[in-house]
Amino acid sequence: MSNQEGARAYETIVENVVNEVREDFESAGIDEQTLQDLKLVWQTKLSESRVAKFMWDPEDEGALGTSLNNSNIAPSLLDSQGLAIPALSSGEDKAQQSQSQQQQAQQQPLMTQSKHEEQPKQEIELSMEDPDGEIAEQLKLQAKQAKKSALLDTDEINSDLDDSEDDYLNSSGEDEGQDENIVLCLYEKVLRVKNKWKCNLKDGLATINHKDYAFQRAQGETEW
Amino acid sequence: MSASGYYELYRRSTVGATLVDALDTLISDGRIEASLAMRVLDTFDRVVAETLKDKTQSKLTFKGHLDTYRFCDDVWTFIIKDCNVKLDQTEDIQGNTVVVDKLRIVACNSKKTGE
Numbered sequence: 001m002s003n004q005e006g007a008r009a010y011e012t013i014v015e016n017v018v019n020e021v022r023e024d025f026e027s028a029g030i031d032e033q034t035l036q037d038l039k040l041v042w043q044t045k046l047s048e049s050r051v052a053k054f055m056w057d058p059e060d061e062g063a064l065g066t067s068l069n070n071s072n073i074a075p076s077l078l079d080s081q082g083l084a085i086p087a088l089s090s091g092e093d094k095a096q097q098s099q100s101q102q103q104q105a106q107q108q109p110l111m112t113q114s115k116h117e118e119q120p121k122q123e124i125e126l127s128m129e130d131p132d133g134e135i136a137e138q139l140k141l142q143a144k145q146a147k148k149s150a151l152l153d154t155d156e157i158n159s160d161l162d163d164s165e166d167d168y169l170n171s172s173g174e175d176e177g178q179d180e181n182i183v184l185c186l187y188e189k190v191l192r193v194k195n196k197w198k199c200n201l202k203d204g205l206a207t208i209n210h211k212d213y214a215f216q217r218a219q220g221e222t223e224w
Numbered sequence: 225m226s227a228s229g230y231y232e233l234y235r236r237s238t239v240g241a242t243l244v245d246a247l248d249t250l251i252s253d254g255r256i257e258a259s260l261a262m263r264v265l266d267t268f269d270r271v272v273a274e275t276l277k278d279k280t281q282s283k284l285t286f287k288g289h290l291d292t293y294r295f296c297d298d299v300w301t302f303i304i305k306d307c308n309v310k311l312d313q314t315e316d317i318q319g320n321t322v323v324v325d326k327l328r329i330v331a332c333n334s335k336k337t338g339e
Contacts, residue, residue, distance in 0.1 A: 005282050010239045016271045024263045034255050045242035181327045184233050186334035187300050197290050203276035205237040212238050215284040222290035
């Protein structure tokens, strides 16, 4: 099952969202670089999710299949930004902290140096396969804790809203759950005759067997 | 439904969750305010709805055993077991079938969306 259209849809979404929020960023006094960083982090995370093949994916896709490998995604993106690339290192223990901190490490060089010194270990770039999602869970926890400490460091953040976003994700529970096959869409008609259910759906995004698809229409026939 | 009149449903998708993550990072680093992030997500809700409506052509069909159905707050949720999923793409004629043990469908009412 090819999911090219899903990938194209995601690319369009990223492009259009970035272009359409530019004005919001400007009126909030946020510079273009921050917007570009948002786009970069977003794209990198999408590449890491491996739900589809994107045009911004790094060339050496073949290397990504191994169970644990030094990821070239972030460094290559960093390269294009002309930023310093930290030395790569490997090892499972480091991998655990790295994924959550990857994006931070990416942005670290752009920020003021004061914070940099407080978090000296963040310049590690790694990614790994995590089929059962266990490590991803740990990373999420660690990321959350890292976030909390970041929130303590800086007063200018509206921490309530930040947390509520986390809750939104956690409460929905299954999102991005590696093992879940989920379809998010709109329904037009749901019909039932005895135990037979038919439904007409449209405008959907589906994650099936770790791949994402987009569809215009969907039709289902099921028996209860 | 968000204030802008679009469903927030798609924020649960991969493209939405990764955006939320990216925004969280910027907020944690003190580079943007949460209010701006919320505006980005509102924009996201609209862009996803428009993109799916205007830019997609694939058709998906599925068959299976309906394990659970739920209709609450105008949202249908189906959990389908042993589900056959088939995607027909116009440009890509090889519409293959995938079988999954369990498929969850969350669907909002199409009548109330945007515009």
